[in-house]
Amino acid sequence: MVKSKFSISLxxxxxxxxxxxxxxxxxxxxxxxxxxxxxxRKELKALKSSGLIDSKEGKNGGVKLEKSAKNISLADIFEAVKGSSHVLNLSSNVPDVSCKIGGQINQKLLSIFDEVDNAIIDILKPQTLEAFKNQF
Structure with a gap:
């Protein structure tokens, strides 16, 4: 679920x-x-594939930031975690496509889900990891 993954990754x-x-x-x-x-490790994999962290194996290995926290927005982290999914999800049941509503509901919902994801990104984009870190 994106909401807990974002918390863990942040x-x-x-x-x-x-x-x-x-x-x-x-x-x-x-x-x-x-x-x-x-x-x-599951979250580290997503962060690494997004180019946000570097990793090395071995006794003295681990992970560290790939670039300065000043150059990482909270939106970058959110997008790494979110991947191709949406924050909101479609129902697992398949609607009746012969129904006026059921035949179109998923398409309409996906449009709303895109708007929700974009709104979250717009809020997180101006916030840097550096500024967030400085609160501690």
Missing amino acids: HIMTLLAYYPGEWHSSAKIAESLKINPVLV
Whole structure:
């Protein structure tokens, strides 16, 4: 679910921004979050594929920010976590396509879902990870 993934990823990114240049293991990050390191690694994968973090393997490995926290917006983190899904989801049932409503409801809902996602991005875009980190 996007809403908890964003919280987890923003926590991770804030921790990395607070200690720039340091490598952090998923176990160390998981301690801060009080969650299983496997869940941390899932979010790290999305952040890495979006170019927000760098990683290295080995005893002294871990993850760190790929670029300065000043150059990372909260929208960048949200989009990395959100991927191609929407914040809101369609019902898992398949509507009756012969129904006037059922035949069009998903198309209409997807249009609204795009607007919701874009509104969130518009709110998060001017906020930097650096500014967020400085609140701690």
